[in-house]
Amino acid sequence: MDLAVKPGQTIRSPASGTVTFSGRVVDRGVITVTTDDGYLTSFEPVTEQLPRGTRVSSGDVIARRDWEQSHEGCSSCLHWGVRHGGDYVNPLLLVGALSPSVLWPLPPRPRPLIFSYNRRLLSSHSMMWICTCQELFNPLV
Template sequence: MALVLCAVASGHATPVAGAAPAFGWPLEPRPAITREFDPPAQDWLPGHRGVDLAARPGQTVLAAGDGTVAFAGTVAGKPVVSIDHAGGLRTTYEPVVAAVTAGRRVRSGDPLGTVSAGHDGCPVPACLHWGLRRGRDDYLDPLPLVQRPVIRLLPVDGG
């Protein structure tokens, strides 16, 4: 019987194709999660396309992984920073007053800016909304970037 190495996260087995890029939490110390990822049933419906992390106003926001700043500015009146990573991934951070500019290369843990108060629905003084997507429209839960998956050997032949 042949075996294949798989990562199991949220009940789904995904083949492991080599070393994953290193990602870390965008806040230190490790923050509490105040709102989980809750994707909509259809792309056009409302949902929560990221996670909210408890923060302090003025707290430093860190790059979750190596990449290039794709955007640092205001969207719909909110300050936002976006980082493009290898493999077509993009992380977003809001509300963040940027200390970086578009085009700048960053390494995991580099400061991006500071958290502003005023994130809608935040139950603490400030929240960082941390998002992840692949491509333009494929929103993903960013927590698997920083939480260890369970690794299991599964039979290839279904036995």
């Protein structure tokens, strides 16, 4: 997930945990915090990141957005990745900004709609089709 941030902006840990990676990957700084409940949260591109092994609490500053490194698709966004059990998960789950999906049962299959078409000449060079939809049922009954 890419977050809109300003170059040099402080990056805070989304949860309590331990810095398990702090270094460079290819050409950018990366920091990973393994949370107390086993999520690996990674941010890039960063600079001034805390060293590996540092214990952090939720909201602690862990790094700064690297002001010299651009990120794909934008100039100063911050990439936030989260893994749990080896699989990537939506980072919004960690901050309570995403509600779980709720699947509702499908309503009874509705009867088809009837469409009638009226043709009207607009000019000698163009023609317009007007579609009138007529419902055969009331879904609230």
